[in-house]
Amino acid sequence: MHFRLSIKAFSAIALLTAISFGTLHADVPSSPAELLKARRDHYNALGDANKAIRDLSRDRNPDFAAIEKAAQRVVDASINQSKWFPKGTGPEAGKTRALPDIWAKPAEFEAAQKMFADRAPALLAAAQAKDVRALQNALRDVGASCKNCHDQFRAPE
Ligand code: HEC
Numbered sequence: 001m002h003f004r005l006s007i008k009a010f011s012a013i014a015l016l017t018a019i020s021f022g023t024l025h026a027d028v029p030s031s032p033a034e035l036l037k038a039r040r041d042h043y044n045a046l047g048d049a050n051k052a053i054r055d056l057s058r059d060r061n062p063d064f065a066a067i068e069k070a071a072q073r074v075v076d077a078s079i080n081q082s083k084w085f086p087k088g089t090g091p092e093a094g095k096t097r098a099l100p101d102i103w104a105k106p107a108e109f110e111a112a113q114k115m116f117a118d119r120a121p122a123l124l125a126a127a128q129a130k131d132v133r134a135l136q137n138a139l140r141d142v143g144a145s146c147k148n149c150h151d152q153f154r155a156p157e
Contacts, residue, residue, distance in 0.1 A: 032086075032093035039084040040096070042077065049073040050142070053123060057135050067135070068127040071120075074142070078120035081113050097155045112149035119145050 030038075052070040056062055090098055102109050119142045126134035 032088045035086055036089045036093045036096055036098075039089065039098070042080070042084055046074060046077040049077070050139075050146070053127075053135070054139055057132060057139065062130075062132060062135075064127055064130045068124065071123040071127045075120045075124050078113075078117040081116070082110075085109075097157070099153050099155050102153050109149075109153060112145075112152060115148055116142065116145040 049070040053067055053074070056067045056070070085098065085102055087103060090096060090100055090103060119138070122138035123135065123142060126132075126138050
């Protein structure tokens with residue numbers, strides 16, 4: 001008897017949880033917290049793509065098709081990054097390393113984004129040319145643009 005009741009209670013809770021989750025998502029498809037999480041996912045994917053290029057470029061016989069794919073993802077990120085910082089997605093929206101200066105100093109932040117966007121295409125060009133030396137130079141230049149922004153606009157861990 002007791003056992004059957006608990007099962008009933010349990011399924012009622014599960015159902016309510018499912019309903020409230022569904023409602024939450026339907027009502028606020030892009031809450032500040034969700035946008036913040038999406039931004040962090042984008043950056044982690046960018047970090048993975050950048051690392052893949054670095055690792056693959058060290059092979060004796062680099063897989064340039066795979067490098068090109070990853071370079072395309074880096075270029076895409078450099079184009080899309082401007083959409084990743086809607087107002088209200090700073091520390092007020094949850095756990096983030098994005099510093100308030102991103103919104104307080106928009107011109108400086110745009111300059112940091114532009115440095116990355118200007119340099120990223122060299123990765124793709126080097127991958128397409130199958131030129132390891134050019135790839136290494138592009139990795140260094142792009143890496144410096146990541147660091148330039150992180151130093152100014154990303155909080156330490
Ligand atoms: C214009 C600024 C800017 C540029 C350029 C930039 N980043 Fe970031 N990056 C950030 C900010 C801000 C965060 C923190 C986001 C957050 O926590 O909401 C971040 C987060 C990350 C993260 C997630 C790790 C963590 O816990 O914060 C990785 C990985 C990362 N960046 C890698 C890169 C790489 C690799 C590049 C260059 C190819 C790059 N970033 C270029 C600003 C930038």
